[in-house]
Amino acid sequence: MKTSKTTEAPAMYETENDISLQRRKELNTLLNQRLASAVDLQMQMKQAHWNVKGPNFIGLHELFDKVAEAVEDYVDQIAERVVQLGGVAEGTVRMAAARSRLVEYSPEIAEGAAHVEGVARALSTFGQEVRGSIEEANTLDDADTADLFTEVSRGIDKWLWFVEAHSQAAK
Secondary structure: OOOOOOOOOOOOOOOOOOOHHHHHHHHHHHHHHHHHHHHHHHHHHHHHHHHOOOEEEEEEHHHHHHHHHHHHHHHHHHHHHHHHOOOOOOOOOOHHHHHHHOOOOOOOOHHHHHHHHHHHHHHHHHHHHHHHHHHHHHOOOOHHHHHHHHHHHHHHHHHHHHHHHHOOOOO
């Protein structure tokens, strides 16, 4: 089996999209970086879903699965935006593992509260990345990509709220 060791981005495809080629290349780099973290985030949510234990098992098991499903939709939207701009979505698990900026999710976690903490940390980190990407997309004069990242950011904040509600005590 032949494997490629190069990290050079694939060539851009021709498109009638009016964003300049240079900007589309920069946007594709940005989008593919977020795609890597989104794929990683999705699998981290599944890791928590599969391995949660304890008295809140069923509630957390179902919550983590719903988060994973929502993140799967974000993965798809980000990847499709790359392709709309003439790029190649680079979303394999190996590509994501090599590029993700998320902290590795510990396989040692079992208890529900520890998963809540790990999931919240992953969501928060990804949310921070996405908010930075909104600004980068605006700088590149692409309101559509900025809007996509805004939608993702809103969703991540909602899921972070749902997860953190499991660890926040009433005052």
